[in-house]
Amino acid sequence: VLVRRDCCCFACNVIQIVIETAKNLRCRYSSVRPRSKHNVNMLNLNLPTNLRCRYSSGRPRSKHNSVIMLMFREEKSPEDEIKAWQFWHSRQHSVKQRILDADTKNSVGLVGCIEEVSHNAIAVYWNPLESSAKINVAVQCLSTDFSSQKGVKGLPLHLQIDTFEDPRDTSVCHRGYCQIKVFCDKGAERKTRDEERRAAKRKMTATGRKKLDELYHPVVDRSEFYQMSDLMKPPVLFSPSEDIEKLTSMDLQFYGHDGDSLSGASDNVKSPFLLHANKPTTPTLKFHNHFPPDVNTDKKDPSIIMDGSLVGNMSEFGPQIKRQRMTPPLNERVMLYVRQDNEDIYTPLHVVPPTTVGLLNAIENKFKISTSRINNIYRKNKKGITARIDDDMIRHYCNEDIFIIEVRQYEEDLYDITLTELPSH
Missing domain, CATH: 2.60.40.720 (Immunoglobulin-like)
Known part of the structure; x- marks a missing residue:
């Protein structure tokens, strides 16, 4: 080199x-x-x-x-x-x-x-x-x-x-x-x-x-x-249009973007590149398989996601589509209920998108723990098995579950978070 x-x-x-x-x-x-x-x-x-x-x-x-x-x-x-x-x-x-x-x-x-x-x-x-x-x-x-x-x-x-x-x-x-x-x-x-x-x-x-x-x-x-x-x-x-949900979540992670993503993340929320990282500022071009065909068709104009913002001719998109982007359907969001060991009232965590990034943002919003200071997030199930949380676990196995949240200091400025599952009431 x-x-x-x-x-x-x-x-x-x-x-x-x-x-x-x-x-x-x-x-x-x-x-x-x-x-x-x-x-x-x-x-x-x-x-x-x-x-x-x-x-x-x-x-x-x-x-x-x-x-x-x-x-x-x-x-x-x-x-x-x-x-x-x-x-x-x-x-x-x-x-x-x-x-x-x-x-x-x-x-x-x-x-x-x-x-x-x-x-x-x-x-x-x-x-x-x-x-x-x-x-x-x-x-x-x-x-x-x-x-x-x-x-x-x-x-x-x-x-x-x-x-x-x-x-x-x-x-x-x-x-x-x-x-x-x-x-x-x-x-x-x-x-x-x-x-x-x-x-x-x-x-x-x-x-x-x-x-x-x-x-x-x-x-x-x-x-x-x-x-x-x-x-x-x-x-x-x-990333092809069929996999747009996955790449949309990566808008919050890869190389950092200050603009809104399609998932509706606000400008002041800084999401990490991966689980541990702050997002760098180098711009990234992201194209979702929507390029125009070689001949004119009746399909809608292409849109390109560039630097985290949706650009292109949006005149054909009605208000209903925009509202759907701001309020994702149920298969694009997960609700968790958590409380600390000494609390009686649960705090809702609205995880959008249903990924580790969405969970990190929800924890930062509710508990004021910066995403850059979270080292790992674990889930301990009813059988006592502890596993590192990933996107599939959140998307398919956690909706409306209740947990005890425990925050442990990993290093001087890093924390490990454990969600201990509780039996349903």
Whole structure:
């Protein structure tokens, strides 16, 4: 990874990102790695051991936040990117088919769970001062999936990782990328054989002014990410309209937005990126599979969510639709009743959206505990089993349940919250 000497953030100078896949022989100025669809490759986020010892002296525990995204190359505009993802998604058998997946069971060195930010992005926590983070990722699309014409040259993609030095940071401290091409198993093997034959032929006929070693990358089994100098360009996240509820909840979490989200969160409510984090201020482009077709139709104009605000031609949307957005239906909200051990009266927690983010906001609103100071939220059921609360638990198993809420200090400025379930009256 290239080094930026002018940055005060220690992490961006020394973080190494490596993917366990070979580098293409034919690459000149950018490195393209042919990979097989569905194959899982290991991503290694690392702070070298000698530097880990140097930086850990006198520093508090440093929890980093990295967002792994599959993007297109820079020459594609955001509109073209989303149209390409929309075309790919329309050809899948299931609307739930993801673009980028992670093997959670075989990923190590992470703090907490892997979060699905959008169909083409996931988020992880890791502590570089303790150990490296190893995440198994799988790209579910092929480089040739973005055209209906057969025999088209595969489209290069970028695997991009944005890292925040601390969950409370407001800007990206490191951005790395790796250029890849994805083929089916036989296609990847054929591509590698073709490149080997071409390389052998070039060695026999190379008579140009430049040496062959200067034109092409050396052959390696592991490929390092390059560091990007532009840390301000917002990434494009794609989630289809069928999954709009999920991405709407992420409007409260990913990279931070001060505007209202579709769930009706107010401007003064600051929701975390994940369970522990304050939201950074880097803008993010979010497109919900509503781009206009190539020909005129009677459908409504497209709308784009950009920086957390709904923009576009809203003239065809009546007041009734707007009211529905402000007051979500029952399947988009959950009511919990909680009280402290020394209280007799319950306090209602209106959880909108029914996710950990919505629960954090409800607790902050009722008990004045900042979301950035909540380390974890647990649920202890009637059988005495304690589990960390996640989105599915809130959405499907908690509506109108009653709890004793217990707040315990985890660190000097962090708290753990336990909701102990009580029998229904």
